[in-house]
Amino acid sequence: MDCIFCKIIKGEIPSARVYEDEDMIVIRDIAPQAKYHYLAIPKKHFADVTEMTEEDAVLVGRMLRKIGDIAASLGLEGGFRLVSNKGADAMQSVPHLHIHILGGEKLSDKMC
Numbered sequence: 001m002d003c004i005f006c007k008i009i010k011g012e013i014p015s016a017r018v019y020e021d022e023d024m025i026v027i028r029d030i031a032p033q034a035k036y037h038y039l040a041i042p043k044k045h046f047a048d049v050t051e052m053t054e055e056d057a058v059l060v061g062r063m064l065r066k067i068g069d070i071a072a073s074l075g076l077e078g079g080f081r082l083v084s085n086k087g088a089d090a091m092q093s094v095p096h097l098h099i100h101i102l103g104g105e106k107l108s109d110k111m112c
Ligand code: AMP
Pocket: 004, 013, 015, 027, 028, 029, 030, 031, 032, 039, 084, 085, 091, 092, 093, 094, 095
């Protein structure tokens, strides 16, 4: 499958990986939109929240809990914002579900 995030997971494309476990990797976004901008990417490929099975929902729930666990180690003690885009209106550019993790500074209150 020609998916950039699957290639990053397999190590075929380099990335700045800050965390990895059996469920997911967390990398630095290549075009940060906040002081700290990470992407939590499940190792299993599915396009977005509308394509999740019940099993995927459990996986994503686990990912959210782990993001909470590692947040402080990523410099996000002051708080963070999670975003997952789906589809054209949200400007999703990579059709492999991922959760943006933004923080490290006061974020704009314009969105969310
Ligand atoms: P989205 O627009 O929600 O699909 O988010 C995709 C994100 O992936 C964007 O914020 C991109 O900057 C980021 N991105 C694309 N390619 C890479 C890469 N090779 N390494 C790290 N982040 C990437």
